Amino acid sequence: MLLATWNVNSLKARSARVNEWLADVDPDVLMIQETKMADAAFPTADFAAAGYESVHFGEGRWNGVAIVSRVGLESPLVNFAEGEPDAQARIVSAVCGGVTVVCVYVPNGRALDDDHYQYKLQFMARLRRHVAALATPDDDVVVGGDFNIAPTDADVWDPAALAGQTHVSEAERDALVDLQAWGLRDVVREQHPESGLYSWWDYRSGSFNRGWGMRIDLMLASESVASRCTWSAIDRNARKGEQPSDHAPVLIEIGPR
């Protein structure tokens, strides 16, 4: 079973590339972030024609998340499972092929003294409670998406250049550690200890070609999934060419339970 996550930075602008990528890579499940469209505009029929069921949580011009699956899509749930609904469309969940899949677009944070940074920290705390409400650590669980957090300094091109900024601060990294302490492993990093492993490169300044990137798109897997993970990758080829997203897809392959 091949599962992927991809922040597409507008599904409308990226539809051709997403369709080509789906046909080429043939994943069983794709988690999508930043669709930037209302539910009515989501191309449900196009995904269905390609063999994928889908659930979309759209907002309009900002945010928007989706799960598409060709191995079943049960118990679709938009927003958080408990408490007040988040005002923004940043989390959607479903059970796909027996795996509880949670697709997230964690708030950017903007700056450490910005209210949006507190929103980010609160979102991460709610995410842990959400996962705990949907599953136990013994279940098959994958929490994937754009976390807007680089787990360690090894996940950014120049830690010194980013000091004091969001994505690398202690509190958000602690929030990620706390989420993982529920029982989620960063299987991509476990399988790829090398430096320069990134999933996002700024459009500006030729960052991709200069190697100025960050690994902020993660696939976190429960123990039973992680122990069956046979392969993983970041498809940086998808960051090349005409009109790419600024993010590359992240993939994990898992064997049968």
Next chain:
DNA sequence: ATGGTGGCCCGGCCA
């Protein structure tokens, strides 16, 4: 790395 690009949709926000 404080400029720069790209998406929304056409003035300014967001990443």
